[in-house]
Amino acid sequence: MGGEGLGWKDLEIGFVVTEPGNASSYKTGDWRSERPIRDNERCIKCGLCYIYCPEACIHEDEEGHFEADLYYCKGCGICAHECPRNVIGMVEEKEE
């Protein structure tokens, strides 16, 4: 994880991060107030949602459909806005 449990004595000098690429462990999914849902029946697999996603968190599955990784997805809704078939909708996240 991104170091939530670290105390001040645990930090490297100058707050240097010695593990390359550890930004990928930083969860941005909890910023989300709405999540994307999609209707794969009507999806034409064009991949525009994948191209437009500013978080680069959408990946293609084995059947050629696209899915957002909710660990990173901030719920910005750009995929839903750009989808030419309007198969992506945004639904409100509920308290669990």
Place this chain on the structure above:
Amino acid sequence: MTKGKIVGLEGSFAVAEAVRMANTDVISAYPITPQTHIVERLSEMVADGDLDADFICVESEHSAMSACVGASAAGARVFTCSAGQGLELMHEVLYIPSSMRLPVVAVAANRALSAPLSVWCDHSDVMALRDISWVQMFAENNQQAFDLTTCAFRIAEDKDVLFPTMVHIDGFYLSHVIEDMVLPEEEEVAGFIPDYKHPFVLDPDKPVSMGCYGPPFIYSETKKAQDVAFDNTRPRIQEIWDEFGELFGRQYLPVESYKMEGARVALVTMGSCSETAMLAVDELRAAGVDVGLIRLRLWRPFPFKELREAVKDLDLLVVLDRAISFGMGGPVCSELKSALYNKREDLKIVGFIGGLGGRDIQISEFKYMVTQAQEKVKAIERGKEVETVIIGVREGGGR
């Protein structure tokens, strides 16, 4: 034990000599009065091949400090200098090397801040830099400008310090004045400032991320770590000054005193006007006044312990500020009161403001401060409010 040769050097050239002898790798600076001669001299040294450094001609002080951060992160020995408005333009970036623990060395040729436009000396620019977490110290003459700049490299790069370090020299009073001073042998300076290795440098073989984002869950921890590390630099600063004293015969202390034996009253100064204050103390002592002088050499981290020791037998401190904290008074006076609060309830502290924007402070004015302060103490004891006086300010109002 005064090694080296006696030369006549302008303060700016003395600083440039220290930077050259330190075998600095990268200089990134933008010229501004009254610091200009330092940059000019250094660029000349690089152009003439007298100093094997990269001289980066930047377009602003903001860029100057940014380039210093990058070069220092790559492990280079780095120097810059500025003054007044230049330090203000640099201000945003000054916090970066200190929190990233990059040992950049800088000299500030202290200058007043606009408006009105003034290129002349006061400490307004210093007071805007109090919280940047750089080690900061004051020189009183050109010898000290050289010595403290030399020490600044050792201090900044010490593995138990690793904080950027700034030497304050009063603009014009030191930067443009030629004084005799001892210039040490190059080999001796080189021996005093060996090559250093930062524990983390930009190295493709050992990649690290520097200057990362600090979300709320970690930012407090980073600042605590920085504050503790900065506080802990004090003993190393003294040890390095002691080592310098052993080698070169000139000893520096965080708080230095002058004629404090038996003193009940002391003036407090920083920078070049300390030497004028010494002459005032001489004259007052000759007239039978038990007065001494305390000079703050180390400004950050603040020398609490040494200050408390210096004032332990005093009844009255008379503090000169060369800046105003508007709506608050003299900043140095405020800090001294804060540092001594709950330690010496019976000690009176009276502040004066003077020397703003290049206005000279005379011996007679230091003597006036001492007698006026004693009058003010009587007023304070009668419960009266005492306002901070600007020395020599004209009242006018007759028009």
